[in-house]
Amino acid sequence: MFPIEEPTAKQVGFVALLKNRSFLALWIGQLLSQVADKILLTLLIALLAVYPTATGTENSMRSVLLLTFTLPAILFGSVAGIFVDRLGKKLILVVSNVIRALLIFTIPFLPREFVILLLITFVISTVTQFFAPAEQAAIPLLIPRENLLAANALFTTTSMGGFIVGFAIGEPLLSLSQAWGGDKGQELLVGGLYLLAAVTLQAVSFKETVGNAHSMMVNPWQEMKAGFWYLKQNRLVWDAILQLTTLYCVIAALTVLTFSLAPQIGLQSEKQYGFIVAAAGIGIMLGAGVLGHWGDVFRHKPLPLFGFLTMAFALAAFSFVSNLWLGLGLSAVLGLGGALVGVPMQTLIQRETPTEMHGKVFGFQNNLINIALSAPLAITGPITDAVSNAVGSEALGLRIVLVGMSAIVCVVGIWAWNNTRGVLRDVI
Numbered sequence: 422m423f424p425i426e427e428p429t430a431k432q433v434g435f436v437a438l439l440k441n442r443s444f445l446a447l448w449i450g451q452l453l454s455q456v457a458d459k460i461l462l463t464l465l466i467a468l469l470a471v472y473p474t475a476t477g478t479e480n481s482m483r484s485v486l487l488l489t490f491t492l493p494a495i496l497f498g499s500v501a502g503i504f505v506d507r508l509g510k511k512l513i514l515v516v517s518n519v520i521r522a523l524l525i526f527t528i529p530f531l532p533r534e535f536v537i538l539l540l541i542t543f544v545i546s547t548v549t550q551f552f553a554p555a556e557q558a559a560i561p562l563l564i565p566r567e568n569l570l571a572a573n574a575l576f577t578t579t580s581m582g583g584f585i586v587g588f589a590i591g592e593p594l595l596s597l598s599q600a601w602g603g604d605k606g607q608e609l610l611v612g613g614l615y616l617l618a619a620v621t622l623q624a625v626s627f628k629e630t631v632g633n634a635h636s637m638m639v640n641p642w643q644e645m646k647a648g649f650w651y652l653k654q655n656r657l658v659w660d661a662i663l664q665l666t667t668l669y670c671v672i673a674a675l676t677v678l679t680f681s682l683a684p685q686i687g688l689q690s691e692k693q694y695g696f697i698v699a700a701a702g703i704g705i706m707l708g709a710g711v712l713g714h715w716g717d718v719f720r721h722k723p724l725p726l727f728g729f730l731t732m733a734f735a736l737a738a739f740s741f742v743s744n745l746w747l748g749l750g751l752s753a754v755l756g757l758g759g760a761l762v763g764v765p766m767q768t769l770i771q772r773e774t775p776t777e778m779h780g781k782v783f784g785f786q787n788n789l790i791n792i793a794l795s796a797p798l799a800i801t802g803p804i805t806d807a808v809s810n811a812v813g814s815e816a817l818g819l820r821i822v823l824v825g826m827s828a829i830v831c832v833v834g835i836w837a838w839n840n841t842r843g844v845l846r847d848v849i
Contacts, residue, residue, distance in 0.1 A: 446624035463591035494791035502784015558779035574713025686748030704756025728761030729834020740820035
């Protein structure tokens with residue numbers, strides 16, 4: 422199924438990566454899981470239509486379902502990393518997909534009770550938290566250090582591609598699967614994607630040192646403290662995680678603001694906000710693709726600084742744009758800047774973190790990023806409303822918030838670069 426030729430250490434770029442059959446299996450498995458995750462969310466929301474609801478509570482049920490889906494990321498992100506270090510990365514990669522598939526297959530046979538759907542959603546999302554740190558920790562074990570930038574660029578590209586494609590084709594695929602498979606067709610589609618990912622990930626092969634599972638169960642808090650202690654001692658990795666957290670804060674805040682930006686830049690209604698998000702995703706894919714293919718050209722360049730300044734420019738310019746194509750172009754530019762931050766910083770974390778600390782560090786990173794994604798969703802809207810009410814104009818309020826975000830991103834970018842520039846030249 423996969424090519425047998427392995428890349429030599431001197432080969433770099435996407436071509437070298439795709440010659441590595443274990444990495445190729447990890448990449449394809451990740452892509453299948455990503456697409457399944459996005460279609461799963463569409464399926465869960467669609468299932469609400471066949472569950473008994475009180476009149477006028479449809480939006481509330483949808484909000485509760487989404488909260489249940491995101492809550493495990495905040496609660497268990499760091500804890501999941503402990504299991505990654507103790508139980509083995511390949512085992513978690515395969516088993517997490519099998520468990521999710523089995524849970525989804527059971528949905529048609531369970532009572533149509535909203536509480537049961539919430540419980541299934543919570544468990545599936547909890548299992549998902551184990552997959553992400555295992556995947557990130559597996560990458561440095563499969564490829565040489567000089568190819569980590571290209572590897573993270575490829576994963577970033579396909580993650581964003583899976584995000585866009587999953588949401589774009591989710592509803593049509595679910596409708597088609599229901600037409601072919603009847604009442605259980607939708608669950609068979611999503612569960613089947615997870616099973617296919619599990620089968621693909623069986624082809625991943627690498628050497629790893631697995632810790633003692635019994636000691637983990639006796640005192641997991643000690644394992645978490647070890648991860649926190651490492652980050653406290655290694656300021657370079659900690660600063661990289663903070664920069665990734667800032668990046669995801671901006672993305673989450675922009676997602677909220679796109680509802681107001683959509684009609685401002687010429688889209689017909691707020692419901693078309695997805696075009697702005699998709700344009701940013703295309704920008705991220707473009708930036709990651711360039712870094713992955715021509716990474717050597719950008720070595721020892723201040724990529725994160727360029728990325729933050731690019732994002733700051735796009736945020737400020739948004740507030741003065743009323744042309745559709747210019748607005749979508751700015752969104753793509755913002756995504757491009759995000760790739761210049763995200764890909765090098767993830768590469769830095771993988772290179773500088775010892776193998777035995779991978780799970781704990783990546784678990785904490787995912788935990789922090791999920792909080793970063795959730796917090797702006799909660800506060801950006803109220804802040805924008807408060808500013809708009811204070812100045813007496815929604816358009817002016819939105820402009821003030823965007824310019825304020827631009828200033829914050831600019832300051833964070835300059836601060837982060839001043840803190841790390843002396844070491845980053847030796848790493849990225």
